[in-house]
Amino acid sequence: MTNKLDQLRDLSVVVADTGDIDAVRTLKPQDCTTNPSIVLKAVQSAAFADHFARAVAAGKGKDNAVRVIADDLTVTVGAELAGLVPGKVSTEVDARLSFDTEASIAKARALIAAYAERGIDKSRVLIKLAATWEGIEAARVLEAEGIECNLTLIFSLAQAVACANAGAFLISPFVGRITDWYGKATGQTYTPETDPGVASVRRIYDYYKSNGINTVVMGASFRNTGQIEALAGCDRLTISPNLLTELHEASGDLPRLLSADKATGMAPIPMGEAEFRWAMNEDPMATEKLAEGIRNFNIDTEKLYAMIEKALAA
Template sequence: MNQLDQLKSYTKVVIDSGDIENIDEYRPHDATTNPSLILKAINMRKYNYLLKESINYAHKNGGNKKQKIINATDKILVSIGAKILQKIPGFVSSEVDSRLSFNTEESILKAHKIINMYEQEYGVSRSRILIKLAATWECIQAAKFLEKEDIKCNLTLLFSFSQARACAEANVFLISPFVGRIYDWYKSKNLLDSYDEFNDPGVNSVKKIYKYYKKNSYNTIIMGASFRNVKQILSLSGCDRLTISPELLNILRSNNDPISCELKEHSNNYKKPIDKLSESEFRWMHNQDPMAVEKLSEGIRQFGIDQSLLEEIVEKNF
């Protein structure tokens, strides 16, 4: 068996891609998308038809020009997600506009819109959709509300332990701790004398969260994300889920060396903390981690830029 097939025996493998053709090739359980991946996909000539369909949809639904552009970009997001779902047995993650990351009410409204488009335009049940939200305090509260409506959420851009703890306490369905971006920060600050998977700060961050969740019997799924190399992936084999780029999936598929299960559930001898994090406690704890503060802000900004670029493409084709 190649390493990809071996990994699938320990972990649910998820593909991180907006390119529908990648799904057939790697046969993942789930798929994740984000504004950057959607932008990359819509710039491919083979998906020009989705751009045209989305613009026609926007014109049909009316509104001023700004609203039409927003409706078209939302349609692109959902169209790609719906097509991906035809190829996989599990979930697709669709991301709320990151520019709403500090507005609980608007994040909820956008999540409702995305879910309604899946259900009404494509007949896709909300049970197969994960609404992606940045793991800010405001979006964690939005997710807490949405989960009560049977809208499952994927809290992304997760870098700090306080983010992970707050998500579990809000009964969020799934979190996506970003391994590679944590590693990037430490490397850029020259804080890594040498590299191996045992001192990788991104890998160790996920291991800490995994141990904490399992010991405290939290149901929130941990899905490691944002990998830079195969070593990071294999160091987390056994994690609930891992979302992996097509490039790294191909490397795993090309290697037949044996791998082992690195993460295993622990006995549930610990009780959950009695007191949940308050907003001020969350913000203070998160603020104590400069890496997490920088990378969360950077990630939100970049996704916002890519969302704006997608809107510019739509506007040019109106």
């Protein structure tokens, strides 16, 4: 019998949640996804030392040099990964733009242009946006222009419905962070079948398949392989290198647990701005985790800026 990672690849598109070049070469995912935390870790590694030095030298003396260099490094990490995977690479818009639709659109266009300068077509790139109302509206505009988007930090069905209505190419509903919140709130320990993070992704998947929605569901933020196995059959799953390795080393049968033909026929849910904001207001977990995720991504962006400032001053 093949290992569980190979079995999973037959059921879902496997995406590497990393900027680790060596891990991507070894594990051979279809796609890669990055975020500010992953970019920060990547540019601190020996593999990107030369890239970092070149980016600093090229950006020195320019207006807004720190941000210019940070954007250069972000695209450089994505471009390196694009050279290793056959599919798409997700690149995130600055977290501080999460509540500014027009600025998010402008940043997305600039990132796509930067990839084009490296010979990477926009069809290979997903622009990653936090699933605030403003981020979702930015995705609506970008998708209409042919720029495909990955709406991230999804913690609720309301977010998923709004993303689908905007025509987003892909959403990243988070599993582990939902589980963390409920574990802290209730003191419970969950099995894969009782896990509230797993249940959230299953519900979103069911809603999409029940309503013929083409937006891709990509489960993310896993704490253990049990959560991953419980979502076998989800459109895509983005997984960290350590969990990919665990799956590669694991044997036993991995059954399909999600499939479109098992959709329960969930009715469409109206989701304009008022409905979205009310649904988020009524969901403390989703509201708290979305805000926390944006804050944490910004913290790592600030750390990258500090690295660049130090290099510019040297």
